Amino acid sequence: MALKFDAALGTSVVVFAFDGQHLRSLVGAKSLEPYKGAPMLPTNWVKANDSVEDVAKRMMNRVLGMDQIYLEQLNAFARVYRNPMGRVVNIAYYALLNWDEVKDIKLQEGYRWVNYNDEPEMIFDHNEIYEMAKERLKRRVKRRPIGFVLLPQRFTFNNIHSLYEACLGKELDKRNFRKKFMRSELLIDTEETVFEAPGNKKPSRLYEFNQQKYEKLTLKGYDFKF
Amino acid sequence: MALKFDAALGTSVVVFAFDGQHLRSLVGAKSLEPYKGAPMLPTNWVKANDSVEDVAKRMMNRVLGMDQIYLEQLNAFARVYRNPMGRVVNIAYYALLNWDEVKDIKLQEGYRWVNYNDEPEMIFDHNEIYEMAKERLKRRVKRRPIGFVLLPQRFTFNNIHSLYEACLGKELDKRNFRKKFMRSELLIDTEETVFEAPGNKKPSRLYEFNQQKYEKLTLKGYDFKF
Numbered sequence: 001m002a003l004k005f006d007a008a009l010g011t012s013v014v015v016f017a018f019d020g021q022h023l024r025s026l027v028g029a030k031s032l033e034p035y036k037g038a039p040m041l042p043t044n045w046v047k048a049n050d051s052v053e054d055v056a057k058r059m060m061n062r063v064l065g066m067d068q069i070y071l072e073q074l075n076a077f078a079r080v081y082r083n084p085m086g087r088v089v090n091i092a093y094y095a096l097l098n099w100d101e102v103k104d105i106k107l108q109e110g111y112r113w114v115n116y117n118d119e120p121e122m123i124f125d126h127n128e129i130y131e132m133a134k135e136r137l138k139r140r141v142k143r144r145p146i147g148f149v150l151l152p153q154r155f156t157f158n159n160i161h162s163l164y165e166a167c168l169g170k171e172l173d174k175r176n177f178r179k180k181f182m183r184s185e186l187l188i189d190t191e192e193t194v195f196e197a198p199g200n201k202k203p204s205r206l207y208e209f210n211q212q213k214y215e216k217l218t219l220k221g222y223d224f225k226f
Numbered sequence: 227m228a229l230k231f232d233a234a235l236g237t238s239v240v241v242f243a244f245d246g247q248h249l250r251s252l253v254g255a256k257s258l259e260p261y262k263g264a265p266m267l268p269t270n271w272v273k274a275n276d277s278v279e280d281v282a283k284r285m286m287n288r289v290l291g292m293d294q295i296y297l298e299q300l301n302a303f304a305r306v307y308r309n310p311m312g313r314v315v316n317i318a319y320y321a322l323l324n325w326d327e328v329k330d331i332k333l334q335e336g337y338r339w340v341n342y343n344d345e346p347e348m349i350f351d352h353n354e355i356y357e358m359a360k361e362r363l364k365r366r367v368k369r370r371p372i373g374f375v376l377l378p379q380r381f382t383f384n385n386i387h388s389l390y391e392a393c394l395g396k397e398l399d400k401r402n403f404r405k406k407f408m409r410s411e412l413l414i415d416t417e418e419t420v421f422e423a424p425g426n427k428k429p430s431r432l433y434e435f436n437q438q439k440y441e442k443l444t445l446k447g448y449d450f451k452f
Contacts, residue, residue: 005234005312006274009304048232048313052304076302076317078235078278086231087274089315091302 007087009046011056012126013071014094014133015064016116017102018150020159023116023166024099025130026063030123031110034084039120041129042111043090052091060095063108070149071095074133082125090125094133096149116166134169141167145186145217148209156196156204160187185213233313235272237282238352239297240320240359241290242342243328244376246385249342249392250325251356252289256349257336260310265346267355268337269316278317286321289334296375297321300359308351316351320359322375342392360395367393371412371443374435382422382430386413411439 015026030038044059046052060069071093078089165172188210193203241252256264270285272278286295297319304315345356391398414436419429
């Protein structure tokens with residue numbers, strides 16, 4: 001069979017962050033024809049002599065101005081006709097960011113934050129890539145504590161409850177969830193409180209993660225039954 | 227940035243099967259220069275107008291003569307210098323096969339079964355691909371019951387114990403393992419027995435999987451703590 005160097009490489013990154021109540025994701029706009037201006041995931045071509053992960057990291061740096069982002073390979077999207085220009089394999093990554101670190105960043109032109117379930121219709125198979133990242137996040141949240149990355153250092157129980165509801169895409173009975181989560185011994189009660197919304201009569205307690213316990217669970221994984 | 231269609235696509239498949247005592251894997255030999263004759267994973271070029279998964283399936287059909295193989299994408303291996311011929315992205319898959327179905331198959335020339343941990347040094351990054359497949363199998367066996375695929379319809383407890391030891395790469399205390407496994411209610415005692423080796427004084431009981439229970443666990447996953 002003839003060896004053909006006639007495919008192109010691209011990389012997209014699905015970025016998730018949690019603003020305390022809602023998961024958010026980054027969407028860009030296509031800068032060139034075809035489909036100029038159309039919504040798309042942050043995406044870049046990868047030259048034959050360039051590392052896919054480096055390209056993804058440099059792109060994140062350009063879009064967000066952050067040079068330290070943990071990326072994980074999501075999947076290779078390689079359907080023959082996914083891109084009208086020819087055979088383009090998209091090696092996609094996903095990233096979890098802390099909202100406190102990104103909320104004030106001036107995004108590169110064309111980029112915006114969208115709510116987790118309000119993603120627009122995007123070009124090519126980018127909605128499919130996005131869906132797979134959501135599935136990955138859902139599985140991840142059941143298997144490993146991911147709060148350290150997605151939550152601020154101190155957070156209320158409502159924050160963590162909202163985070164799990166958002167990741168799992170379903171309502172979780174608050175009392176049950178609290179009981180199960182407390183049993184994990186992951187949370188440290190800081191004994192401080194905060195008023196979560198103006199007008200609230202009762203303040204909410206602030207928690208931190210128990211780092212040791214957390215790392216142990218991150219390492220060996222757990223199984224949260226909700 | 228100039229758009230360059232100058233990468234090539236390939237696909238490798240890591241195939242695992244379990245012969246009752248040992249895990250086995252398929253290794254081929256390179257048919258062309260460079261490295262003609264060198265050990266490699268079953269691998270094929272993917273033409274720009276061909277589906278990666280279809281190519282992987284057709285290759286498995288050629289090597290094994292089986293046209294129904296469940297493949298799962300493992301990862302895209304895309305390091306810049308992984309192949310001396312140029313930028314080749316390898317979208318690798320892994321497959322679990324039933325030994326009873328493959329043991330008598332006359333393999334395509336150049337292919338052979340090797341023991342799980344006795345894989346040869348292979349070309350390019352194929353040992354890395356193989357390692358990742360082993361990691362996947364290890365994680366899989368902790369999360370989902372995979373016996374249906376890897377074990378014959380009826381099997382002894384020793385078979386299943388050996389399978390888990392092989393997948394996890396460590397010794398498992400037999401009594402503890404039995405207790406934990408029995409608690410899962412996955413096994414049905416067929417009340418029949420078999421002499422596992424000539425000279426054995428005591429016959430071993432034969433089990434089957436409880437299909438309903440199995441499917442439920444496959445769906446929602448579990449967490450086996452060994």
